[in-house]
Amino acid sequence: MPSGEKIKICQQCGTCTGSCPTSYLMDYGPREVIAAFRAGMIDKVVKSNTIWLCTSCYSCTVRCPANIKITDLMYELKRLAIKYDLLPKDSKNPAMTKYFIDNVSKYGRNHEVGLMAKFMLTKDWGMPFRFAGLGLKLFTAGRLPLAPKQIRGKEEIAKMSAYLDAQEAKAQ
Amino acid sequence: MKYLYYPGCSAESTGKAYDISTRTVMEKLGVELAELDDWNCCGATSYFSTREIDSFAIAARNLSIAQQQGDDDLCVICNACYTTLAKTNRYMAESAHVYEQVNGALNAVGRSYDGTKPVRHIMDVLINDVGLEAIESKVTRRLTGLKVAPYYGCQYSRPIGSFDDTEDPQTMDRFFEALGADVLTDFPAKLKCCGGMMMLTNADVALRLCHEILKSAKDMGADVIVAACPLCEMNMEGYQPRVNSAFGTDYNIPVMYFTQLAGLALGADPKQLGLGMQAVSCAPVLAAIPA
């Protein structure tokens, strides 16, 4: 993570947590995530719901007086959680992330209908009912095409990932 | 004036009207858009969650194609695509490691990228290249008296902030003032988060955030909220009934892509702007604009 060392100069002022639109639901606010990181208690926050509640709004990042890229730090922790399978049981976000990436690796673009369908089938049975009214509206308005668009160079996405997999393996 | 154009995945489904209205508006303004050849998903926020370098690599594939396709700047309409692509440039410049890894991945598929393709948000292009004076001169139906709540969304100016302030953006305000609208410049929710992808995974969180924005707009008497991001538009518009049932409200506020409303001011046919695709009817907006 570029300039990740900046967390060393965090003064724990709480601007990030105070600016966060979802911190009120987080087990640990962004400020506490940094404190935990520095205290070597990162396992605690990686397992928490915090990172999956980050909406990537970047409010914390642009306001941080120490210029810590807090949103990037959240991504970093998400990666750790996925890598070591430390996903919270009740959170649906990790699955959404995974399906999104599967989607893009397969077609080169995100197929929103496919993504939603897969997500509903596996993670949220109630959703089709709540979504029905809106879904029908969107569908009839032509905003939910059923067939995914595929790009010509879709294999390139997988190939680039494979290359980076190999690089990572080499580095370790 | 010519740009390479990156529509983004949403432009093919939920955000179709954003794409349609963008093409219409740009044509009206004499700006030529050449769609980027065989573009792929920018990676959005999800990709950052797998391996950071993958997200830069797939974004860079687009930028590499753009560089091959021509010298024009790359114009982007979706806030998230804009941030992802611009962030890739920034990190490639800041970190030699990122630069090398990205190029390694691109080389593996016979491509390369030097990190210098300018990535421009459509509003940046409109304000700084086309210019408000030129836009104003092409207005055929001024939005006189229409109370417009400018909703910028998070990733419009955060974290890049290259063409507007990260805390108090003004470009969309100025843009609609030029179109004659009564812009609610003090709209306090202009930068508040809509919840983004969270609408699908933690709906209660996202609904609450949308409620805050809709409440602000209603309190200020907005006739319409304009958005610059497909996800924001979807959340605030499509989910208004869910917000109403969750919070006991009765919002029925039209939400439009800013290009749709701009198109009306520039005299475009509503059909060329995808107005029929909205879930909350835009009829009151159309009715409110003097002919």
Place this chain on the structure above:
Amino acid sequence: MAEEKIGVYICHCGTNIAGKVDVEEVTRWAAEQPNVAVAREYKYMCSDPGQDLIKQDIQEHGITRAVVAACSPTMHEPTFRKAAGDGGLNPYLLQMANIREHCSWVTIDGDAATEKAKRILGAQIHRLPLNLPLEPIEVPVNPNVMVVGGGIAGIEAALKLAATGKKVYLVERDPSIGGHMAMFDKTFPTLDCAACILTPKMSAAGKEPNIEMLAYSEVTQVDGYVGNFKVKVTKKARYVDIDKCTGCALCTEACVVRKVPNEFDQGLSKRAAAYIPFPQAVPLKATLDPTRCLTLTGKKCKQPCVAACGPAAIDFDQKDEEIELEVGAIIMATGFQLWDPTPETRYSYGKLDNVISSLEFERISNASGPTGGHIVCKNGEPPKSVAILHCVGSRDENYQEFCSRVCCMYSLKFAHLIKEHLPETEVYECYIDMRTYGKGYEEFYKRLMDEGVHFIRGRAAEVSDVGLTPNEEGHLVVKVEDTLLGVTRRLPVDMVVLSSGLAPRADAKSTAQIFGFGCSANGFYLERHPKLEPVSTVTDGIFIAGCCQYPKDIPDTVAQAGAAAAGALALVDNATVKVEPTISYIDPEKCSGCHICVGLCPHAAIQYNEEKGVAEVIEAACKGCGVCVAACGSGVPQQRGYLDEQIFAEIEGALAL
């Protein structure tokens, strides 16, 4: 080249140098260099025993040249040159090799540092045989002193100097002296009334016969050198004859232009175009605002001020006047400006009513301020709750990285004033760290806790007027994480005070340039040494005091003002002062009289001799900057101590390894 005996003295500087550089190795190496008769190392060469080594070697071993490899010459060159002189050697036959700032402190690898130290030292060993003995130039000292800035620092320094019988010119840019302190109501932590302790000093400065007050004046040019400065001051036209004006203020009452934002009240009140900034102003004289007065801006006016003025003091024809003063020393006390909170848009300053700056609060709480000392919101109602936000623009890489030192304390003072005026009002202090370091400060903090102020450890995230619940509706809402609870709180309040940091004056850099010194990275005036010479600048004879050097409270400011006055006195109380002889000279045999150097000299120290057709250096004015040396196409001007052959020898020495 004559055979020379060079003594080499290498300092460990504790571990500062020896922790990185292998001093023994460098000493061994130095001993083998040409002309070196003796090479020694010592733990602290600047100590008396260290200096004695040099003296003894001169006297007992006949050393004819010496080099000290230690710290920067700005630190200890005078020390060692004096030691050489005491030992009987011409001081200018000793050179410094800086192996601390230029080497050990900035080099990570020890071997590389040792190598570098040898090259730095080698350069000096190589040039020393070419050094020539020089004699310091002794010049007379003008006993007068100029103080620039009439805030508490400038007033204090001027009074101290005047008390010793010295003549002091006190230059103030505004129409009255008093500075920021005159705007305050109370001072922390003792809660002395600011006016009660400042006004007597202002008045004393106004009456002191040894102080010539130049209010509404600005310094435009400074020439000369230590003991002999020539300062150009522009006395801005007041359009009022101050000898006639009695300060009765009838003109201000008569003036028809009444809506000029009053600077002294931070724009919270209006003044007339003919005005006296505040009732205790010194000098108590009226001024006509040239940007607002109808007559002065070429508009029609019946000039009721003229009719109202008994002594006929109004003079629309008055012009700015430039005067030149000669002084021996200068004290800079130009103060600070409040950091403007506008760029911190998330706090909505300038956008939402009742979000105010700290100086605005000072005026609102001041009995002579725009509200008569009633702490009220814009609608005239007293606030039922107030949030005071600390560290606005401070400790932030995006704005000012430093801590302004005084904001915690003035914020506590505000809380106290609110509690005193409005006991039922709730006060919240949102802070990152509470810094109450001074005498009686921690006790004051405790007192405020006892008074029931709510302390929330967290920097405020944002201020809005969007109420989400009925008890928030119609209020300002401060969003802040209470980091001690780990809970984000929304505070509905009626007033928000932004405790901005102190910033360097916008023109600090250009002002410093006029006087010939520099600014630190944070923009405040740079002191000669942060610990041992905090009130001196790199320019001999120019001193600094108060917040122009760095944010500080009133006690520290007054102490510094005294120190600066003592520094100036120690200089101007002497009949003469010795200045460095390392200045340039022009060989009349070689000069072609092309004039290039004459125009380039930044100190006007070169004049053209019409009769001989050559340029000549005015020795007393030359500061040895070297511009003429570099500029001359024929290489005629040479600087003593930095002759071409000496510089070339240094380069050869550095590259010789």
